[in-house]
Amino acid sequence: MPTPHQARHFLEIRKPVSRPQAILSAFGIWAVFFGIWSVAAHSGWVNALLVPPPDQVFATTWDLFASRGFASDVLISITRVLVSFAMACAVAIPLGVMMGTFPSVEAIFNPFVGAWRYLPAPSFIPILLMWFGTGEAPKLALLFIGVVFFLITLVMDHTKNVRKELIETALTLGASRQVTVMQVVFPAALPDIFTAMRQMLAMAWTYLVIAEIVASTTGIGAMMMRARRFLKTDEILSGIIVIGALGLFFDLAFGRLHRWLFPYRKETR
Amino acid sequence: MSEALLHLDAVSKVFPISGGESVQAVDHVTFDVEENRICVLLGPSGCGKSTILRMIAGLEAPSDGAVTLHGKPVIGPARDRGMVFQAYTSFDWLSVRRNVEFGMKVNGVPHAERRERAAHFIDLVGLTKFAEAYPSQLSGGMRQRVAIARTLANGPELLLMDEPFGALDAETRWHMQELMIDIARQENTTMVIVTHDIEEAIFLADKIIFLSSHPGRLKEVIVPEFKHGARIDDKEHIVQLPGYAELEQKIMRLMREEGSREEQ
Structure with missing residues (x-):
């Protein structure tokens, strides 16, 4: 017989849950969500035209991929995200590391970068369309603007967090300034920079959808806007599910990559 | 006779603080460190011992005076002065x-x-x-x-250590101190070690530079004569040697004088 104070309550303050309980809980909440959705749609509580049942949405998702060439839209969207994100990283990482290392460089760029962060990227859409027309360029530019300034600031902050003693150790070992930045400051900040990239990639997906909804004939967002015109709510919901799945996939992939690249960091997730 | 490897000549350091004021951390400190010797910088907090070490390392520039290694002035950090x-x-x-x-x-x-x-x-x-x-x-x-x-x-020609064992638990610190004596013997390393731990200072030092605080001034150069120039590699042994207790008391008195001066 367990004594009363050993009995475990469901609500234990900050006691970790077991893995089976965690899995059960996670599945449970989704089961409830799809359950309510399914019942609401099938029983006619809601207009089935506006809220098609989940099974229909999944069937449509399959059909979109299998026979209506949705894969090419998805591929276009992924390419846009990755290309623009790579461009943003190519600018933000070197610049952020420089700004975080050299106060003189920070003094030049921080007043500039800091101001740009407060300009919402979508406000540039009209002018980007005028400058770049309707091709790939305005979409890539929007994603780039949306990501690069935040990424610069995050990289700078993470670089500043590299402890002074590490830098001074390198200098007293006879490392030049260049070697110190490349072989001590950068690798020391890299795990955190990688985490910042992971967060910013999620933001890139947000801007992608905005770009494709506003000004595109291809990509997941454009497919959803086409579907809206023909009242195909199941296709719109399919688009949302695919975007969510892609976001989740990239986030998990980044998490895996982080653990693989930085095994000395004992971090969960 | 061992010759001076490192020489500090009337070294001062003034740090600017907010409001255009400045504070003198180190005030005209002069001493030598001979080759193959262990020199300990000891003093109460605020005596500028870490600042002195950083000036030797080249991580801070003296406001006045000069640090020379082999007679050549120190300008910036380099591999000849390694720091822990x-x-x-x-x-x-x-x-x-x-x-x-x-x-x-x-x-x-x-x-x-x-x-x-x-x-x-x-x-x-x-x-x-x-x-x-x-x-x-x-x-x-x-x-x-x-x-x-x-x-x-x-x-490096000189091993600089800034309270290297301060973050360790007592037993580990003790092992590390014995390890340093071992290393000094095997590698003929010249060391400058900053500490506020009196026991550590007496155990390691061939020469103790005792500094007073606010501003950091050289108060006394103490040579632990009771060791007769030998290095004792066993902490249990050293505390039993005649002369150890007297030296420890003398340094504690110096520390206390500094402390009471602070409070006035």
């Missing part, structure tokens, strides 16, 4: 062996020689079994041993 900090400075992304090789690598020491020297110094600090481990897998004391091996493997 109180905070852990392991490069977490490198294995123990590659941490120890780091200085040699950036200074262009050939691969084979690098390997050999690293192995020697890793062995010297007793970490051979952990050569391929990452620092995050090691205890605090082991990490400080990595830092010591990394600095020594780089072949």
Whole structure:
């Protein structure tokens, strides 16, 4: 017989849950969500035209991929995200590391970068369309603007967090300034920079959808806007599910990559 | 007779503080460090001992006076003056062996020689079994041993240590102090060690530079005569030697005088 104070309550303050309980809980909440959705749609509580049942949405998702060439839209969207994100990283990482290392460089760029962060990227859409027309360029530019300034600031902050003693150790070992930045400051900040990239990639997906909804004939967002015109709510919901799945996939992939690249960091997730 | 390797000539340091004011951290400090000797900078907090060490390392420039190594003025950090900090400075992304090789690598020491020297110094600090481990897998004391091996493997003329064992528990600190005596004997290393621990100072020092606080001034140069120029590598043994207790009391009195002066 367990004594009363050993009995475990469901609500234990900050006691970790077991893995089976965690899995059960996670599945449970989704089961409830799809359950309510399914019942609401099938029983006619809601207009089935506006809220098609989940099974229909999944069937449509399959059909979109299998026979209506949705894969090419998805591929276009992924390419846009990755290309623009790579461009943003190519600018933000070197610049952020420089700004975080050299106060003189920070003094030049921080007043500039800091101001740009407060300009919402979508406000540039009209002018980007005028400058770049309707091709790939305005979409890539929007994603780039949306990501690069935040990424610069995050990289700078993470670089500043590299402890002074590490830098001074390198200098007293006879490392030049260049070697110190490349072989001590950068690798020391890299795990955190990688985490910042992971967060910013999620933001890139947000801007992608905005770009494709506003000004595109291809990509997941454009497919959803086409579907809206023909009242195909199941296709719109399919688009949302695919975007969510892609976001989740990239986030998990980044998490895996982080653990693989930085095994000395004992971090969960 | 050993000759002076390092010479501080009337070294002062003034730090600007907010509001256009400034504070004098170090005030005309002069002393020598002879080759193959262990010199300990001791004093109450605020005596500028860490600042003096940082000026020797070249991480701070003196406001006045000069630091010279072999008669040449120190300008900036360089490999001839290796530094071990109180905070852990392991490069977490490198294995123990590659941490120890780091200085040699950036200074262009050939691969084979690098390997050999690293192995020697890793062995010297007793970490051979952990050569391929990452620092995050090691205890605090082991990490400080990595830092010591990394600095020594780089072949500095002077090993500078800023309260290197301050973050360690008592037993580990004791082992580390004995290790330093071992290293000094085997490698003929010249050391300047900053501490506020009187026991540590007496155990390690061939010469103690005692500093007073606010501003940091040289108060007394103390040579632990009771050791008769020998190094005792056993802490239990040293405290029983005649003369140890007297010296400890003398230094405690100096510390207390400084403390009461502070309060006035």
